[in-house]
Amino acid sequence: MSAATPIMKSRIRAQNDLGGEPAGPVDRDTHEPTLFEKRVDAVFRLLVEPPVALFTVDAQRRVFETVPPEVYKTYKYYELWLESIRLLLIEKGVLAQAEIDAKIAAFERSGASPALERSGASPALDRAGAPATPAAAHR
């Protein structure tokens, strides 16, 4: 997917704007935040709040809302957060996809893919490629 095209012009109703659509009962299950979720949250806060303040929560929402429909439907909530962080880091020129790919490749070569394995992240993330990197950098 391209990081540089935030707006879907043909969409009449945004894919995230579901209020009133038939969707069955609300899932009210709760769980303790996983290590993966805490890490994503921490990375997000470090990027949004001063002194970094790289982007706003509004920008994150915009990116979150405009990922391709198959991503929006299959990713879990914090996986979407991490995907939006990846897209914004690229959009703002902080990281290039090639750098992210190289870091992942390095992890794979070393046999250590610690962030993913210990975090309970889903295989969907693995396929998407990028997301372990920011969390891994904080180890």
Add this chain to the structure above:
Amino acid sequence: MSLREGQTVHVKTMVPTGHCRTPYYLRGKTGTIEADLGAFLNPEELAYHKSGLPKKILYRVRFDQKHLWPRYPSARDTLVADIYEHWLEPAGAAPAKRAAAKPAKRTAARTKAKAKRRATAKTKPTSKAKRTARGRRR
């Protein structure tokens, strides 16, 4: 544009291509201004790394659930949403009358004798208090 508390407003039926914070199901609906929450940087601009200026006034607007969802079972429940000023425009008719008419009719169906007394004596304060209490919980 400055809107005052108690004023009836329409939510504009815009369908912007970019990021916005006004739910689709509220567009084109009529509500009542409950409070002026102050001016904030415009999230529709912040979403694209812009300054967000000029600031926009954010209003708390109350809607009748029955108005939003025609098959909604209760005529008393309301929904509160925070909506930015550029999404709102003043409306002509007051929906307060429409809202008050329905519970009065239902009461009348149960006990005709009490209904009239209730409608005149009780309807205004009670229904408002209940609506507020219910709205807060949401």
